[in-house]
Amino acid sequence: MIRFDIPDDETLLLRDTAERFVADHYGLAQRNVMLEQPPEQVPPHWGEMAELGWLAAAVPEAAGGLGLSAAQLVPMLEVLGRGLVLEPVGPVAMKCAATLARALPDAGAELEPILSGERIALVAEGAPGAPVSAVKTGGALVLSGVAPLVMAGPWAQVFWVVAELDGAPVLMRIPAEAADVTPVRLVDGQVAARVCFDGVRCAQEDVVTGCAEALAYGRDMALVGVLAEMSGLVDALHGATLDYVKLREQFGRAIGRFQVVQHRMSEMFIRREEVHSMARLAAEAMEGDDAAFRGKLVSAARVKIAKDARVVMRDAVQLHGGIGVTDELAVGHMLKRLLVLSQVEGGRASHLKRFRALIGL
Structure with a gap:
């Protein structure tokens, strides 16, 4: 059942902060200037978003986040959508950080640089019916496959690749420089990338199993x-x-x-x-x-x-x-x-x- 309770103080604070941020930084002329920048250049406000707590909002407190529910985040995300914000709050905070908080036994150490804005990490997956695959070779795993559309891909320092290993999904930590990243700018101005992982090697310690x-x-x-x-x-x-x-x-x-x-x-x-x-x-x-x-x-x-x-x-x-x-x-x-x-x-x-x-x- 949908609840229409009066939003709590944390929800209102996030929403109001987002409204002020959009008003200050995302006028149409300001946004157009950002769209003219090279797709490899990260928008200038990423660090400020981390300081405001937006990247940590969806992560449990035990993993270093704010522990807010999805329902508490919706008003803030509506404001960012309305403001046509280009920074990848959704791909980083709502997908990557939320996934790692559940998948990693000790997520805090991996999440700390992500939540502070020092590192952009993204989940990369193959297309439906064409997953990235991994095979064991010696003491490592070798990847094969392409993630055809990774939102904010050119800005990532780390990809967490969803791959199939022996018929089961695994997460594999791959430095961005090890993959072949082709930047693209989408019709709405957002930046994405086609990321090829053919031949990329991953050490066993960088593989997370049981993460379905x-x-x-x-x-x-x-x-x-x-x-x-x-x-x-x-x-x-x-x-x-x-x-x-x-x-x-x-x-x-x-x-x-x-x-x-x-x-x-x-x-x-x-x-x-x-x-x-x-x-x-x-x-x-x-x-x-x-x-x-x-x-x-x-x-x-x-x-x-x-x-x-x-x-x-x-x-x-x-x-x-x-x-x-x-x-x-x-x-x-x-x-x-x-x-x-x-x-x-x-x-x-x-x-x-x-x-x-x-x-x-």
């Missing part, structure tokens, strides 16, 4: 982060469109006074509220111990939010007209970010398939 549960948890946690960002973007798109229809005039009056436009705005509002609720449902599912139940709710939220976001994007473009898809307005950047986030951590089709499997269809 931690990997499943990390994937779901990462998806919650993506859905929270999408929730913030849908809210921003609705707000920007509402402001526009109040100002744009046609036939001598604001287009927002026409009934058909009012119907569209009402539909966008309903979709926004559905996205808001489903993001919180997915976050609350992370609190339970039943992995199958958690998976069903998180995948269901992904399917519903992807559908609603598509409707909001369509109506935002139609009501803005052609300028809505340009980079002159923040709306154009929001549309591109939503399109990318709709595919990150598995798209609608893959999660619909997962949901059907989990309910036995």
Whole structure:
């Protein structure tokens, strides 16, 4: 059940801090300057984000983090999504750090430089149906395979590679310089990489076995982060469109006074509220111990939010007209970010398939 409790002080502090950060550092002109930088260059505010505690928020206190729940993080992540922030808070904090905290017996030592912002570590996985594989050769393991899309990949110092070894998943710690990293900039301006691990060797002491549960948890946690960002973007798109229809005039009056436009705005509002609720449902599912139940709710939220976001994007473009898809307005950047986030951590089709499997269809 979705709880609509009044947010606690920690949640409000994280949200308010994120709002001030976005207001100070992420105006559209400031963001455009960052987009012009080489893809290998880390955005300038990563250290500040670590100091604010955002990277440690999802990690248990026993591992050196703040021990906050996913539900407590959603408001902050919505603000970062709304602000079109480029730093990889989700891939590092919500996926990599959350996974390592569960997978490593003594996670604190490995996580400390990550949570302090000194090191960027990322989880790298093969494509569905084409996993990275590992074979034993002497006293080491040799990898083979490609991670086709690692968000923020060019900025990583360490990759934690999900590989198959004797039919079971393992995590392998690989220094970034040992892999072949090809930077790419996505349509929304985010940086990613294609990472090839063919022939890369890994020592036995850098292999973590028995990590299937931690990997499943990390994937779901990462998806919650993506859905929270999408929730913030849908809210921003609705707000920007509402402001526009109040100002744009046609036939001598604001287009927002026409009934058909009012119907569209009402539909966008309903979709926004559905996205808001489903993001919180997915976050609350992370609190339970039943992995199958958690998976069903998180995948269901992904399917519903992807559908609603598509409707909001369509109506935002139609009501803005052609300028809505340009980079002159923040709306154009929001549309591109939503399109990318709709595919990150598995798209609608893959999660619909997962949901059907989990309910036995």
